[in-house]
Amino acid sequence: MRTEARKIADSPLEWVSGSGDSSGIILSSRVRLARNLEDHIFPWRASREEMLACEERIRSRILSENSLRSFRVFEIDQLDPLARGVMIERHLISPSLAKGGPGRGTAVDDRGIVSILVNEEDHLRIQAFLGGLRLHEAWRVARQIDQILEDLVYAFDSRIGFLTTCPTNIGTGLRASVMIHLPALSVLRKVGKVASDCGRIGLTVRGMFGEGSDSAGSLFQVSNQVTLGQTEEELIEKVSGVAAGLVRQEQAARDRLLSEKRSGLEDKAWRAWGLLRFSRNMGIREALELVSLARMGSETGVLPKVPSSTWNLLLMDIQKAHIQARAESDLTPEELDSTRSGILREAFGPFHQTGQLS
């Protein structure tokens, strides 16, 4: 029962490796393309037969393409709830796709860069994830897949572009986003201001865990709002430019904390480290907060150096479905929290020996 969920939890994700520019602050870059097939009614209006027929065409196109031979195709209904939960936590599927139903599926490549969501809001959602600030590269990856799948004949209008279920995706169907870690700006309570500045220039800032500017773990997603009227490169350049600006702001905020509130920062970071190293029971929200503080401490030289990949991996490994998938049997909420603290103690153990008080 758990084999599939565990296998998915243990499969690689490229962005976790922590490669790419500014990968300490920008964890990942994602480009998503929304597409529909001309010959099929959009998923929310389609009959069971139509959904299955559409999925069949997409699946056979993927499986017949030599350059996509590393892709694994999943039927959502064939996956148990735990495996679906793991996929959601890895952003390979959306919570809405995870509900399942006829013809709903996903195809994932073996390096953990691309996932193709089938029959979600649109027939196709092609998404490419890479570590660090690499939106242009992610666009090129997604576009390659797009050019293969366009053999299926997309719903396209020469004036308004790719036709999507929701008018907010019409045109390029492109959503470019970065997952960004802004702990210093959060401490200085600047995230609300950042979000409203972004809103004014057509970008959206959302919390990765929870909504608004109090997102647990200071993790945010910055993405473009509009999809029509600009080229894909222009849209991506805008998100990229703003993301690079946010990295500079976050670095400036960290410098400010180090110079003006050093002892406060050190105390917070070491307390976080201590709790992560020695706690015996920890909920997800607290864990995300402490990991965020400790990560900032580590990146600013207050705490022992821990590689980006370790921090990134933890973000998934401490989540509920990942913990359950690796457990021998279903864990109670208490067992879940105690297992989570065990995962954290183990993760930081190796780095503790090298830690020196500054």
Place this chain on the structure above:
Amino acid sequence: MKCERCGSREAEVHIRHQKGKDIADFHLCRQCAEAMAKEGLIPDISFDLPIDSFLWGLFPAHGINLQGYGDDQANQAKITCSRCGLDNESFRKSGKYGCSDCFPLFHDNLGPLLREIHGSEIHRGVRPKTACLEVSCPGDFESLRKDLREAVEKEDYERAAVIRDRIREIGETNENRG
């Protein structure tokens, strides 16, 4: 406008029926519309609903106010997409299209809605290779030239510039091929 059926009363119910590319419009008075609905000639609509209930209200999914964009629809009783079965009322409630045929059906001119959401109504991104790109594809070059003339006449220079770029792009593609 007089009712098409009796020719005497004022037409109050406007129905657009689309099958494939064929669009048929019916302009009827209330009495004739009710009679035709009973005969099964047109979809049965609750004609006793106040006309206000057809007015476009808030676009719930996105908080976009569609009032004003659907004046045509507001005055029409019901438009139903013959391919996916979506009608204008459901479209307004859900804010979602049901298939590619819905786009021309629900908006004679999508422009204002797209402008509201995106600040633009012209796609400038990549195009599938299957879409008409070459002059050999009949009508495309000509329709672009026509669009360009229209845009200039309407003094919509933003749009004109995009169309001009597109014509140039097609020209270059064809030269490279030739």
